Amino acid sequence: MIEISHLCKKFDDQLVLDDINLKISEGELLVVLGGSGTGKSVLLKHMMGLLKPDEGSICIDSVDITKLSDKELIGIRKKIGYLFQEGALYDFMTVFENLAFPLTEHTRLRKPEIARRVKEILAIVDLEGIEEKFPEELSGGMKKRVALARSIILDSKLLLCDEPTSGLDPIRSRDISDLIKTVSLRMKCTTIVTSHDIRNSFRIADRVVLIRDGRIVASGTQKELERSSDTFVKEFIS
Amino acid sequence: MRNFMKKFLDYLAGIGNALFFLFRVFGNILRGRIRIKELLKQIYEQGYQSVLIIMLTSLASGLVLALQGYVAMVRFGAKEYIAHLVALSLVRELGPVFTALIFSGKAGARITAELGTMNVNDQILATKTLGVDPVEFLVVPRMLACIIVVPILTILAEVVGIAGGYFIGVFEANIQSSFYIHQTIRAIHYVDFFSGFIKTFFFALLIGWVCCYKGYYTKGGSLGVGRYTTQAVANSYILIIIANVILTKIILTFWG
Numbered sequence A: 001m002i003e004i005s006h007l008c009k010k011f012d013d014q015l016v017l018d019d020i021n022l023k024i025s026e027g028e029l030l031v032v033l034g035g036s037g038t039g040k041s042v043l044l045k046h047m048m049g050l051l052k053p054d055e056g057s058i059c060i061d062s063v064d065i066t067k068l069s070d071k072e073l074i075g076i077r078k079k080i081g082y083l084f085q086e087g088a089l090y091d092f093m094t095v096f097e098n099l100a101f102p103l104t105e106h107t108r109l110r111k112p113e114i115a116r117r118v119k120e121i122l123a124i125v126d127l128e129g130i131e132e133k134f135p136e137e138l139s140g141g142m143k144k145r146v147a148l149a150r151s152i153i154l155d156s157k158l159l160l161c162d163e164p165t166s167g168l169d170p171i172r173s174r175d176i177s178d179l180i181k182t183v184s185l186r187m188k189c190t191t192i193v194t195s196h197d198i199r200n201s202f203r204i205a206d207r208v209v210l211i212r213d214g215r216i217v218a219s220g221t222q223k224e225l226e227r228s229s230d231t232f233v234k235e236f237i238s
Numbered sequence B: 001m002r003n004f005m006k007k008f009l010d011y012l013a014g015i016g017n018a019l020f021f022l023f024r025v026f027g028n029i030l031r032g033r034i035r036i037k038e039l040l041k042q043i044y045e046q047g048y049q050s051v052l053i054i055m056l057t058s059l060a061s062g063l064v065l066a067l068q069g070y071v072a073m074v075r076f077g078a079k080e081y082i083a084h085l086v087a088l089s090l091v092r093e094l095g096p097v098f099t100a101l102i103f104s105g106k107a108g109a110r111i112t113a114e115l116g117t118m119n120v121n122d123q124i125l126a127t128k129t130l131g132v133d134p135v136e137f138l139v140v141p142r143m144l145a146c147i148i149v150v151p152i153l154t155i156l157a158e159v160v161g162i163a164g165g166y167f168i169g170v171f172e173a174n175i176q177s178s179f180y181i182h183q184t185i186r187a188i189h190y191v192d193f194f195s196g197f198i199k200t201f202f203f204a205l206l207i208g209w210v211c212c213y214k215g216y217y218t219k220g221g222s223l224g225v226g227r228y229t230t231q232a233v234a235n236s237y238i239l240i241i242i243a244n245v246i247l248t249k250i251i252l253t254f255w256g
């Protein structure tokens, strides 16, 4: 259970997050929709403790992570998977090494167990047999899948995905969206996805929140949003 | 005026930041958070990358020193002192400085470009999200490798430079081979060697610090990587040259 209250963030004079309040329940798949530059990535980074808010709190299982030190955050981050917009795989490591990295860092698994786990997770994202490739040899969609695999390999209970569909063609976008849904159900993890891809968002989301200029302007299921009388909401989702 | 003040304050903040960065690196090193595998990889890469060009440069400097020295010494009828001239110049001054300058242009630039690219592609941030300290994982091995590699390369450079001098001394100035070697060994006192050698650690630290810092805080996409890399190399050049003057003065004051 995650509770964000009164979250505000300014960069210089620009107010990027303006009093965000949001509750996300266990196992929910929430999509944060919004145009470019509305503060979606900034919001996710706060949930990972990568940025500190000017005001407000983010409680994950009743721990306010905005108050934690870097050292304490390490423990929290192990349980959270973060999928970057561009994947952010280590380009000096093979796919195998990329996936094994969190395991060697945080578990005591032995080599054969790590190899098995990597194989398993690659099967989940539907990419078998690419262990020895380097990220630059993969397509954009494959990179995102590997990155998704890396972010859940420690059995994360919370998965944050920053624009998983950006830069992909419509079919790949749908595939990666569906994959996130599958993974989320299969790992039983709470999932928050940011996106400006309306169709895929509604396709996978339990609930959608729409943000504009750092404020939440609407929240609900597809049906609820479609019934909204707000002109901005109507315009955005039509 | 206001603008100037702001720039100045930004500049001070930058220096503070860089110092803080250095403390973080040393904090990790002192607590023994050193990844041996990464360190060895970096030592290999940095050393392998710059060893040839450094040897070439010092060989050439040895040759030229001896050629010029020959001309000068013959005027005083003291050509047997070529060995002294070559050995002392290289060991006290040229070896450490040339090695550091070339190293910063080769390995230093590479460090900044690598870290910068990683930063621009969110790999540094991703390291944090995986619950790993990026300074420990990415910076410490690179910085430590500099401090290990530069002194070793310097000694290599000095040996090769002296060999270049030997070549000229023996084949051009017709000094007897064993005599030249003997003179060289007699010329270099402990003080001479160490007064130069100590500097290399400072140079290495400066290169590692500047290049890692610039890379770690690179902004602005691929253009940024280019800009920060040139800045890193230029800054380490300037710092090496200034540090050399200061260190030379200090060392000469205390050591003669």
Ligand SMILES: Nc1ncnc2c1ncn2[C@@H]1O[C@H](COP(=O)(O)OP(=O)(O)OP(=O)(O)O)[C@@H](O)[C@H]1O
Residues within 6 Å of the ligand: A011, A016, A034, A035, A036, A037, A038, A039, A040, A041, A042, A043, A163, A196
């Ligand atoms: N570290 C930072 N320093 C200063 N400004 C920032 C920083 N990060 C983000 N911003 C600003 O905050 C605003 C929101 O950025 P953010 O990356 O969250 O947008 P976004 O909603 O993710 O957009 P996109 O869909 O393009 O990814 C932007 O105007 C950006 O310039």
Ligand SMILES: [Mg+2]
Residues within 6 Å of the ligand: A040, A041, A042, A085, A162, A163
């Ligand atoms: Mg974004």
